Amino acid sequence: MFPTIFTKHNIEFDPTKCVGCGLCYKACFVDVIRWDAENRKPVFKYVEDCEHCFYCQSVCKKEAIRVVPNYASERLLQSFPQYK
Numbered sequence: 001m002f003p004t005i006f007t008k009h010n011i012e013f014d015p016t017k018c019v020g021c022g023l024c025y026k027a028c029f030v031d032v033i034r035w036d037a038e039n040r041k042p043v044f045k046y047v048e049d050c051e052h053c054f055y056c057q058s059v060c061k062k063e064a065i066r067v068v069p070n071y072a073s074e075r076l077l078q079s080f081p082q083y084k
């Protein structure tokens with residue numbers, strides 16, 4: 001068996017601080033953050049795909065986003081065939 005690390009992340013979002021600039025949506029290189037054009041707010045859609053790169057948190061000048069990795073429940077399948 002290969003080692004398995006379980007990943008689960010939390011993203012905290014405070015809509016009262018959000019000014020609808022859309023930078024977090026543009027920053028997310030995976031499909032975690034979608035954009036609600038009508039309400040001008042990010043939608044955190046596929047949180048399980050979060051790579052906890054912190055880009056969204058970094059670009060948000062209003063500190064409306066906080067990425068909270070849960071390292072205790074990491075879910076990341078790693079294969080090391082050389083250690084079979």
Ligand code: SF4
Pocket residue numbers: 017018019020021022023024025041042059060061062063064065
């Ligand atoms: S970067 Fe911050 S202020 Fe801009 S849309 Fe995202 S959460 Fe809102």
Ligand code: SF4
Pocket residue numbers: 011027028029030032033049050051052053054055056057067
């Ligand atoms: S931490 Fe990275 S991958 Fe996760 S939602 Fe933010 S920009 Fe997307």
